[in-house]
Amino acid sequence: MKKYCFGADIGGTTVKLGLFDTEGNVLDKWEIKTYTENEGTAILPDIAAAILTKIEERKLNLEEIAGIGVGVPGPVSIDGIVPHTANLGWGYKEVTRELSERTGLPCKAGNDANVAALGEMWMGGAKGHKDVLLLTLGTGVGGGIIINGKILTGAHGAGGEVGHIHVEDNIEEHCGCGNQGCLEQFASATGIARLGREELAKSDEPSLLREGEVTAKAVFDALKAGDTLAERVVERFGKYLGTAISIMAGVLDPEVIVIGGGVSKAGEILLDYVRKYYRPYVYKSSRDTEFALAQLGNDAGIYGCAKLVLD
């Protein structure tokens, strides 16, 4: 009878770790540094050591541990193989095999945005659902898709990479991915700030945004204070994101659409502007599909990792 599982969400600077019971309660939560030096060879040994230490500390019985789920910031195959992950220094790496050998526990791996979606489904904003579209609006735009309770991995581990869908022909700047006109260029924190600067440059109209650094947070704060220029910025953001989500819903027909990441701290008002452009464009079957804010914040990953090994 399994009672516990571990989640390890690997980021570029820290690895978040969590010990859960099989009901989804977090029993312990901690972080270790991610050492990316020497092609990131220390990362998996460090995770294995951290987990084995925790097992000893808490005197857990190995028989009662379902395993370790791992979130990786890049594509991962269904077999837990990573072709390369630039920001961890990794080339080809058999993540689950190596971690399993080092701990003696079953391991599963998933892309970080996908496991975050699984976490929100298990214990967060999409709890009770099994067809979920999650968008994470942070420095970039990430996405995770759950179909019938399972992660949509995709043929090249790029399922749900919706930050790079094409939404605008008229743009000179390139996205980090090399393409032009990606959703990420308009709906990420960076993208919203850029839209803000563009709108400021168009006129001398007074705006709260002229008073400090133009950030996504400043744009939403100004909107809430009644700033008309900030409202135009959020309208543009809403049109790009709402239309893009209407297309994703046309493909997937999800039960619930969850928005997370730093930008989602703006709250319900963000969903209002997204829905405004979602509803007129989406196919009628999905017109009333529920929108929700993510609830687990930076912990979504460790929840999803833990859930991975329970499935």
Next chain:
Amino acid sequence: MKKYCFGADIGGTTVKLGLFDTEGNVLDKWEIKTYTENEGTAILPDIAAAILTKIEERKLNLEEIAGIGVGVPGPVSIDGIVPHTANLGWGYKEVTRELSERTGLPCKAGNDANVAALGEMWMGGAKGHKDVLLLTLGTGVGGGIIINGKILTGAHGAGGEVGHIHVEDNIEEHCGCGNQGCLEQFASATGIARLGREELAKSDEPSLLREGEVTAKAVFDALKAGDTLAERVVERFGKYLGTAISIMAGVLDPEVIVIGGGVSKAGEILLDYVRKYYRPYVYKSSRDTEFALAQLGNDAGIYGCAKLVLD
């Protein structure tokens, strides 16, 4: 040991029926008329009678029949329940329960475009793959998505309804679904013909398209004969469809993208124009994803229906 299965693909004018062995070989294929009068109450009894007659004719052993798969031109839930299907006259209907009671055989049901995708995966253009995006370009644009060998049904039975994703803001005409700017308005046979008429009205430039009725077939025939006006029409079609598929691939990351329906009879040249706009816009992981033409034509549905009951 099961040896046989039946497929019944219900259309607005005929029901296509097929008897298959479990290896995917078609043993018999026939059609009956679809009687939509009296809220379509005769449709399922007619199908049941046709199949029972066939079983008797061929002296099949009921024990050896895996069941009957049914394709419905509208949304169907995973339990085989149809909320309504306008073009069959149906209101709420428990399709699989009724057909199962009338035949004594296990039944499963799916949306017609989705089962067509399953058919192409089993024995057609996507054979050997398990993550498939199928687009059917006919009078309208239909779609079917297979993830890990299973149909993506969606929360409201509208998974893969990609004909109605929004691709153009500047259009006055409404789509049949009520929205404006749907993919179907540009990439269906009707949509291509409309683009053709638009292009003809813009100038007096000589074109083969001025010589008869402007149809999708006429446009592709003129393109193959070197007609420059027809080429501009196909460029516009290719940009709408190629960009839209790049977005779908950004969401799904499929192994193969299959194009079927009457328009696909134009052949490889159609794929060339679609790929031209797909490749620069799609996320890098999916840049070299295979495109294929559908191979089963109007039989894709009965193949997919039969496969439904084998899974």
